Amino acid sequence: MISNKNLARIAGFCYLIVIATGLFSEVFVRQALRVSNDALTTAHNIQTNEMLFRWGFVADLINFVVGLPTILIIYFLFKRTNKLLLQLAVAFVIIQTAIIAVNLLNQISPLLILSNDTYLKTFQPDQLATLSLLSLNIQTQGYAIGLVFFGFYCLIVGYVIYKSKFLPKIFGVLYAFTGLCYLVNSFTMFLSKGFENPLFIYLAIPIFIGELSLCLWLLIKGIDTSKMIKN
Numbered sequence: 433m434i435s436n437k438n439l440a441r442i443a444g445f446c447y448l449i450v451i452a453t454g455l456f457s458e459v460f461v462r463q464a465l466r467v468s469n470d471a472l473t474t475a476h477n478i479q480t481n482e483m484l485f486r487w488g489f490v491a492d493l494i495n496f497v498v499g500l501p502t503i504l505i506i507y508f509l510f511k512r513t514n515k516l517l518l519q520l521a522v523a524f525v526i527i528q529t530a531i532i533a534v535n536l537l538n539q540i541s542p543l544l545i546l547s548n549d550t551y552l553k554t555f556q557p558d559q560l561a562t563l564s565l566l567s568l569n570i571q572t573q574g575y576a577i578g579l580v581f582f583g584f585y586c587l588i589v590g591y592v593i594y595k596s597k598f599l600p601k602i603f604g605v606l607y608a609f610t611g612l613c614y615l616v617n618s619f620t621m622f623l624s625k626g627f628e629n630p631l632f633i634y635l636a637i638p639i640f641i642g643e644l645s646l647c648l649w650l651l652i653k654g655i656d657t658s659k660m661i662k663n
Contacts, residue, residue, distance in 0.1 A: 436509060437654035443505035444651025449498045451643060453491040461488025462539075466568050474568070475561035478542050489540050496529050506589065509655060513596040521588040528581035535574030541567035573627065576618040583618065586611025586642070593646075598655040603646050610642030 434442070461484060465477040478485050503525050507518050542564035545552070552560060590608025594601050613635040621629040 439505050440509060440650045440654040441652075443502050443509070444647050444649070444654075446498045446502040446505075447643070447647040448651060450495050450502060451647060453495040453498070457488040457491040457495070461485060461491070462568070462571075466565070471561040471565040472558060474565050475542070475546055475557075478564065479546055482543065485543065489536065492532075492536055492539070496533050499525075499529065510589075510592050510596055510598065513592050513598075517588050517592055521585045521592075524581045524585040524588070528578045528585065531581070532575055532578035535571055535578065538567045538571035538574060569627075573621075576621050579614045580618045583611045583614030586614060590642075599646075599649065603649060606638075606642040607646050610639050613639045613642075 465474065465481060465485060467473040467477065503522060507522055511518050545560050545564045545567065555563075587608050588611075590604045590606070590611060592604070593599050593607060594604025596604075617629065617632060617635045617639075620631050621627050624630075
């Protein structure tokens with residue numbers, strides 16, 4: 433049997449992979465290659481860096497696969513604090529994973545649209561580039577929809593961590609605030625003309641701090657098993 437402390441460390445390690453793959457795919461692939469309102473340049477970037485684009489897609493797949501055991505371990509460790517709330521949190525994150533996983537079809541579509549296959553020759557290059565950028569724009573909105581559900585997950589888990597005795601309460605506060613930032617980020621995008629999001633750069637920092645702090649604490653310190661036994 434794996435001890436609860438080691439289970440927590442496994443969850444922290446898995447969470448670190450989730451953070452790393454998410455950052456790589458979003459920052460070093462999608463944001464690096466996509467040029468807003470410039471379909472031709474975006475298409476050129478994707479075609480020139482096709483393998484990088486493919487690795488970004490694979491990184492997202494790894495993110496979702498590794499994320500599921502992370503969620504289940506967190507549920508197992510904290511369920512005695514509030515099982516019902518954590519079941520609701522798991523439901524939210526399963527919906528989020530399903531939305532974003534299906535949404536990956538929009539992320540990989542540019543590789544099909546820009547593939548130069550014979551059946552695509554009925555389209556002009558600028559039309560193909562436009563369709564490619566449209567797919568990426570749809571992917572962005574789908575990702576934001578998924579993060580609404582993840583935001584509620586973080587709020588609930590943050591509250592449960594705060595109420596438990598297994599981790600310092602500050603991590604519950606930070607994680608709940610991370611969830612709030614995710615919600616503000618997505619709804620700001622949905623409600624802004626042209627789906628602009630001027631708050632993203634300010635929200636990204638607390639989101640990163642909230643997730644990384646919990647991840648590293650679980651990885652390095654685990655949980656306080658003595659208090660778990662007493663509880």
